[in-house]
Amino acid sequence: MLKIDHIIGSASDATLHDRIHDLAHAHAVDFLVLPRQDLSRRRFRSSTEGGRDIAISLSRDQQLFDGAVLVLDRSNALVVKVEAEDWLRLTPRDRSAALQVGFHAGNLHWRVRFDGDDLLVAVEREPESYTDRIDALIEEGLVKARFEKGGANG
Structure with a gap:
């Protein structure tokens, strides 16, 4: 060794x-x-x-x-x-939705980056554990969520 x-x-x-x-x-x-x-x-x-x-x-x-x-x-x-990281891309519908998703990401201590108006969340455990936490925002159409395997441009 x-x-x-x-x-x-x-x-x-x-x-x-x-x-x-x-x-x-x-x-x-x-x-x-x-x-x-x-x-x-x-x-x-x-x-x-x-x-x-x-x-x-x-x-x-x-x-x-x-x-x-x-x-x-x-x-x-x-x-x-x-290794290339996986990311959850969150696209808010408007400014109000952006504030809400930003509040949740901060409160949940997610590691994030910004890409234009999108919030990118580093996926460090089961992907569903992220979307489950903001399910209400997704269901209300306030934010769209999309997983990017090894993506989000580095």
Whole structure:
């Protein structure tokens, strides 16, 4: 089992990027694919895309992120890749409906983004658990809800 106790840097850093690019041509780059909600974890075990068992144990001052380089040497690299997120797109009928759906999203502590007049809610558990909470707004036609698998433009 590979034990990782620190982050080397970001794959987007010019120096690291060039080294990783060269290793990629040699098929020597492996990825640890994580859902976004796991990025805040500091201690866990997992497996890479290539099947390597790893144990992560980071200090409190380090946090995983998309592109975090965990291993980089002459023969291989290990980089964190974040899974595409699913989103619930909520399109309010008017300003009043927008205020109501915004109130519910805030009160329920949903992680959100805005896309024009739409409210995008990150789907981190069963999708129905979100729509069930605002069912009255949907039934009254105040808001339209649509799930976007790995969507909402990143």
